[in-house]
Amino acid sequence: MKKRIVFLLLIFLSFWGGFLLQKPLFMLYNGAIGKGTALADYFRVLYHGASLDAATAGYLTAIPWLVILISFWLKRVPLRKILGGYYLLIALIVSCIGIADMSLYPFWGFKLDASIFQYLDSPKNAMASVSAGFIALRIVFILILAALLSLWWFAVTPQKLEAARQRLAGTGLTLLLGGVLFIIIRGGVTESTSNIGQTYFCNDEFLNHSAVNPAFSLLASAGKTQKYEEMFDFFPEEERKALFEGLYPTQGENTVELLNTRRPNILVILMEGFGGVFVEPLGGVPDVSPNLNRLAKEGIFFTNCYANSFRTDRGTLCTFSGYQSFPTLSVMKIPAKSRTLPALAEKLVKEGYQTDFLYGGDINFTNMKSYLLGSGYQKLTADTDFPLSQKQNAWGVNDDVTFDFLYNVLKERKTGPWHTAFLTLSSHEPFEVPYHRLNENIPNAFAFTDDCLGKFIDRMKQLPQWKDLLIICLPDHGFYYPREGFAQSPRIHHIPMLWLGGAVKQPMVIDRLMNQTDLVATLLGQLGLNHDEFNFSRNVLGKEYTYPFAYYTYNNGVAFIDSTGVTVLDNNSGQTVMDEPVPSERRLKLGKAILQSSYDDLGRR
Known part of the structure; x- marks a missing residue:
């Protein structure tokens, strides 16, 4: 033996x-x-x-x-x-x-x-x-x-x-x-x-x-290589091109200037699953996010934003690369493709920004680490950087600890410009948090993250760093709650986006229909920076943004929303599963054209 x-x-x-x-x-x-x-x-x-x-x-x-x-x-x-x-x-x-x-x-x-x-x-x-x-x-x-x-x-x-x-x-x-x-x-x-x-x-x-x-x-x-450009070929090339033309303008002057400075320090807080279903001003469950509700009146509140996808790995890439979501794959898990994408951090580094990323969980999950380093983040902080005693969540370190860590790091920063991104994690299954304001564990977990966010913002306001600071809060994806109705309806994918900080000129509500992918182009537009390489990101405050719409994908499905209504297509059956208030052939065609164009673009990378 x-x-x-x-x-x-x-x-x-x-x-x-x-x-x-x-x-x-x-x-x-x-x-x-x-x-x-x-x-x-x-x-x-x-x-x-x-x-x-x-x-x-x-x-x-x-x-x-x-x-x-x-x-x-x-x-x-x-x-x-x-x-x-x-x-x-x-x-x-x-x-x-x-x-x-x-x-x-x-x-x-x-x-x-x-x-x-x-x-x-x-x-x-x-x-x-x-x-x-x-x-x-x-x-x-x-x-x-x-x-x-x-x-x-x-x-x-x-x-x-x-x-x-x-x-x-x-x-x-x-x-x-x-x-x-x-x-x-x-x-x-x-x-x-x-x-x-x-x-x-x-x-x-x-x-x-x-x-x-x-x-x-x-x-x-x-195992992940396919001829993506041959997938979802709904239309001949000329028809696809005609339908897709003009949907994603990459140029155009701003119609409004939101910031006091062209080079603010930028903190993006990507809130795990914090969809509009938990935000009362967006029609969500009351009393889950009193801090976010309060802060929405102090900053620039985008009320008509939709997440592009339904998972953290996909939503993270959509947010920071302004790139499209896909119903059958995660680009983050395909390094051969993700490394070809433009990224916000990479763009800001070229402008002299220092960059870093904070996540209290396992940053190796879904190839996130390779994507973040490849996209321009110069320093990563994750669960392994915290003592074992602080890992009280099944996914890693709870949000109260990471928000406190973030505050102490930012408090010591005396020079800029810098860009930090922070992905929260406590509002994730199993929803076990050291906070007990609400009886039901799911909304209570989101209320915990909201509480951490509110305390963090209030502490940051007391620092001199607040003056030149732009904080952008938005989730990586929405959340199905309460579990009733169609699980892929716009209600589930509707998300808040809030810009706060001393760099913001004045409070404002922006109700333009948009996606989370539009964050990059809209932000770069406010910084006076070119964003042509972000071909699926639109400056929603630009003069060229004349046809507002939102588009999102789920597990082999796709949805298109404009001022006329919403159309949701199930690719497995080839049938529309939602077409309201009245069926629209144009919405269906545009959704298909974007889906086909997305796979064509991925195939070329």
Whole structure:
């Protein structure tokens, strides 16, 4: 039994070690010395990439684990002979991926992913940029590396296994090791599973990319690669173009100036699920958000805003990249696509802003970490930065703690400009919070976040930082409450957006129909900055915004709202499930045209 267990540990460590050794080779090949990469950076890359390497090694160990499990019930097992072919196959695959990743990075600037398959249809064109010698040399490297890996794995594999004496104990122990292997593959026991984002640790893109396991990157993206431009082809191209034309203007002078300064310090508070159903001025449940209701009279209150999607990962990207939502996918989970998007933080960095992001939960969840670092946030603060004693919520640190942390950070800031984004979390299932004003746990959790927000704003007003501060409060998505009526009706997606702070000229109510994606263009417009690259974000206070409408998606469904009413389409059945007050063919066509155009745009990225 001992021989079998030792082998499993050794083969896992061998797979893991092979991946770890690839990292310094990747860095050296891609000019780490010329980039001035410090020795400590190599160790940081190894440390932060180790977990994803371990997960990938876990996948490779699954076959040897299965063979060992079965071997306890066989008289004699020629282990090397059984696993020899497997070793040769994965050695070639791992070597091909590693050498290809190393060699293509100088041309592409990103890690190997499934986009490589798009070029295999025309290998002649794909290889036009390199010489035959370049390719031949890399084939030789692949064969050498594959041979070395195979020999290494053969060396730690016993030639044969004799019949086991303790079959039941050995089987039980191997099954236990299988459970450990599953946890390693999964990436731990937290909410987030293994993903590329967990390796990102700094603002140096080269170091982040160096930490990513290329085999994991390729296989993870392969499962998400589709020809998006061919999806939801409702109309011929000319008709789609004619319908879509002018819906998303990217230029136009402001019709009103909201701010006292062109360069305010900007705090965006993204409130978890805080839809209009909990905001009384928007027709929501009374007495859940008295602070937000009070503050709405002190700032600029956008009363006709709609969330683009129904999940945090999607809503976060919609908010900060001003990019469209999708009914069948989350762009944040597809780094090959999300890295191509413009972003508010990235835009502000170019204007001299310092940027950071605060979240009390697991920032690795849904690839959020890679998206945030890639979109221009220079510093991230998350659950791991708080002591264990403060993690009283199933998702991490409650809002009272993070709001207090945020206040203390901002209190010490003496220079600007800066942009901070803060994602709350207490108003999320299981809705267990250290606050008991309301009897029902769901509205009580939202009331807790509202209470934290009100106290935070009142404290900020006492600081000198208030003078040049713009605080923007809006949720990542709406919430289905009370659970009655159609779950995807506009009522559920209707959200508040509030601009506060000393940088705001005067209180105002803006009732223009809009989406949360319009925040970026509207804000940049007020800052006097161009926002052409945000092609799905509209400056709703611009002269070109002449056709107000809102658009949102849900699980394979889409909705379009304008002054004539609302149309909601279920793509599974192809039927409209809401068309009020009267059916409208135009609303249906415009919703379809936006959906088709969104997938076309994603496919081109």
